[in-house]
Amino acid sequence: MAIPNLQVALDHSNTAEAVAAAVSVGNEIDIVEAGTVLMLEVGSEVVQILRKLFPDKPIVADTKCADAGTTIARNCKNQGADIMTCICAAEVATMTSAAKEIDHIQVELYGDWTYEQAQEWLDNGIEQVVYHQSRDALLAGVTWGEKDLEKVQKLIDMGFKVSVTGGLNLETIELFKGVDVYTFIAGRAITEAENPAAAAKELKDKIKELWA
Ligand code: 5RP
Numbered sequence: 001m002a003i004p005n006l007q008v009a010l011d012h013s014n015t016a017e018a019v020a021a022a023v024s025v026g027n028e029i030d031i032v033e034a035g036t037v038l039m040l041e042v043g044s045e046v047v048q049i050l051r052k053l054f055p056d057k058p059i060v061a062d063t064k065c066a067d068a069g070t071t072i073a074r075n076c077k078n079q080g081a082d083i084m085t086c087i088c089a090a091e092v093a094t095m096t097s098a099a100k101e102i103d104h105i106q107v108e109l110y111g112d113w114t115y116e117q118a119q120e121w122l123d124n125g126i127e128q129v130v131y132h133q134s135r136d137a138l139l140a141g142v143t144w145g146e147k148d149l150e151k152v153q154k155l156i157d158m159g160f161k162v163s164v165t166g167g168l169n170l171e172t173i174e175l176f177k178g179v180d181v182y183t184f185i186a187g188r189a190i191t192e193a194e195n196p197a198a199a200a201k202e203l204k205d206k207i208k209e210l211w212a
Pocket of ligand 1: 011035186189
């Protein structure tokens with residue numbers, strides 16, 4: 001089983017803070033994400049800055065695209081992104097048209113989705129999903145648990161590369177020990193820590209320890 005990647009989600013509301021955070025944690029993480037909050041606030045041009053800062057790391061544009069897949073994917077690719085996200089409620093046509101323009105599409109799993117839909121994504125060449133506990137659901141009291149592990153495992157068994165995200169920290173990552181997670185995506189646990197680089201290193205070390 002491979003050691004899962006660590007992806008930092010930059011969900012700042014301005015470019016300067018996002019870039020400062022990215023620079024401080026860049027050595028500790030595998031994948032850089034321009035978060036939805038950041039992209040909605042400052043636009044996809046921030047991806048271009050991240051690309052220049054990290055020429056050798058995969059860059060994710062977390063657009064959660066619901067429509068106009070071709071245009072949005074082309075714009076993200078032109079800015080330097082390798083990966084773009086589509087919301088699970090999007091039409092398969094949106095996902096596949098986006099997939100023609102950018103290296104990888106990841107389907108963001110929120111709310112209601114079915115394994116039948118997931119199979120359709122696979123059948124159409126979409127092989128990456130992000131299993132997501134929504135920030136708002138977590139704030140409303142939802143917690144990570146067995147139900148999530150079962151769904152993540154089932155998606156892996158179907159053949160997906162599964163990223164996991166939503167309020168992750170050292171404890172929640174531990175729940176996934178033994179599960180072939182592709183990437184853990186952490187935002188606030190890193191960017192809002194007193195020492196973001198140290199927090200990222202701690203998460204990465206924990207992942208290495210658990211998956212060694
Ligand atoms: C919100 C997101 C976040 O980027 C992702 O959930 C990681 O952030 P955090 O670890 O702070 O929850 O996609 O929609």
